[in-house]
Amino acid sequence: MRTTPPALSVTIPAHNEARFIGRCVESALRSAQKAGQAVEVVVALNRCTDQTRSIAESLGARCVVENKKCISAVRNAAIRASSAPTIVTIDADSWMSENTVAAVMARVHDPRYVGGGSMIKPERMSTGIFFSALSVLPYVLRNRLSYGMFWFKRDAFEHLNGFNEQLVSVEDVDFALRLQALGRQRGQKYGTIWRHGITTSCRKFDMFGDWYLFKNPDLVRRIFAGDRAAADHFFYDVDR
Numbered sequence: 001m002r003t004t005p006p007a008l009s010v011t012i013p014a015h016n017e018a019r020f021i022g023r024c025v026e027s028a029l030r031s032a033q034k035a036g037q038a039v040e041v042v043v044a045l046n047r048c049t050d051q052t053r054s055i056a057e058s059l060g061a062r063c064v065v066e067n068k069k070c071i072s073a074v075r076n077a078a079i080r081a082s083s084a085p086t087i088v089t090i091d092a093d094s095w096m097s098e099n100t101v102a103a104v105m106a107r108v109h110d111p112r113y114v115g116g117g118s119m120i121k122p123e124r125m126s127t128g129i130f131f132s133a134l135s136v137l138p139y140v141l142r143n144r145l146s147y148g149m150f151w152f153k154r155d156a157f158e159h160l161n162g163f164n165e166q167l168v169s170v171e172d173v174d175f176a177l178r179l180q181a182l183g184r185q186r187g188q189k190y191g192t193i194w195r196h197g198i199t200t201s202c203r204k205f206d207m208f209g210d211w212y213l214f215k216n217p218d219l220v221r222r223i224f225a226g227d228r229a230a231a232d233h234f235f236y237d238v239d240r
Contacts, residue, residue: 115152128210
């Protein structure tokens, strides 16, 4: 029986994400269904020792394995294993709104845009999270670009040779800047999905404390500087 080829590939890097992967995959499928779009979901498993694979596959996602201790390599593995002309990459502990896919497809096929990011809403808010977010804000505002979930066409990804695997952190910032630069070359702009963005978990705050980033500005600086030890401490070596 002939199947409709996917119009969109949703790609997800995942390291021991059994707690969140189901919600992430289901949100993508639900959003694609509401938009009337054929979608494939590809999960790149990174050193997983939990039930991430079985949960993802039970929902219809396809899994590939990339065990490098490098988020860029994991993102690239998922994207390169996908097949659709339009790509979204989203973290496993984030989830789409019902209208996210429709917003992506409207923008990615608009010739004014080279691709872009999205608005990120935390699953909960507190005074500590608010001030921790303020401690990160200067680094974000410096580039005036959105991150969180990226959307772009495959040719842009190939032109940029994907995410930079020499980086251990802020690979999203680097990719956004290079995508923006490609847009300038092509006479296009970097877009942001504001109204129908994504929600992300607060697991880092649950783990380290809501005030942690605010109380540790040097750690924030080191993460944005690409420091391996800081990246390991906050991203790679934490229990899930």
